[in-house]
Amino acid sequence: MAAKTFNIPTLMQGLPPHTACQGCGHGIAGRIIYEVIEEMGMSSNCVAFHDLACGANMLFAQKGNGFSGAHGRAIPTATGFKRTRPDMLVFSYAGDGATYSIGMQHTIHTALRNENITAIVVNNTNFGMTGGQMSPATLIGQKTTSSPKGRTAELNGNPIDITEVYSGMKIAYLARGSVDSVANINKTKAYIRKAFEKQMAGCGFSFVEIMAPCPTNWGMTALGSIKRMQDEVLKLYPVGEYIDGGAK
């Protein structure tokens, strides 16, 4: 027996490779979620609710329970399930496009209800799957296929910062992690663990945003996209815990 092993969680073993692009952040975000689930002993007692975007690659990269519903509706679908099975660990997994555009009403009202689920949002600052259009989280100046000259506040509005939107709301937990470095990946794992533990303790809504690269649509090499995260993206969207609430 090895004294110490770094290997993917059992739920992810023995499957064909996922089809996300070279260097895509979803591969890391999806894996650390299942590492936490395994460490909590919840592998056979959890359900993932995926959005219909690049993150759905992660639905097929694991053998546990999972469901993919309509685009932008992962959070309400997870809500419905959790209300019927409060014993299970239930989380939604979606991108910034899904969560802050088409699904924004759920992002607000689920928090207002302090619904007892965990929402995980992988924020790569664009609509990845459909070809890199501007999302609400796109940075000022960022060139996308729908803002070819770069986003401007005058024409497109300012980028959404979920920590400002949820500021003062009575939810159980809000944190922002990142997959750009070993240190931040480990921090993000700890945030996911805390979010899941709060859910299982019935504390209410927990939300973890994970900043991630989309090298393909950023038009960068994989390592170049990590540099952009550190030089630009994480300066606007800093990693940390923002709300750490108590019991419901």
Add this chain to the structure above:
Amino acid sequence: MVKITYNAARCKGCHYCVNACPKKCITLSGDTNNAGYETVKFNETECVACGSCYTVCPDYAIVIEKED
């Protein structure tokens, strides 16, 4: 003793592992896999089993085992 299992067929050549290794024991192999990605190679004797390469790999191509 450290055992590194590298699945070159799964590797997508992002080279995040090369960047993350504190002991600089991962380098470009100069080869490509069947999917056309440039793979990496490991110097097992320098490896301290920190797990950094595993942690940053988006494609689950690396397993690190440390024996007592």
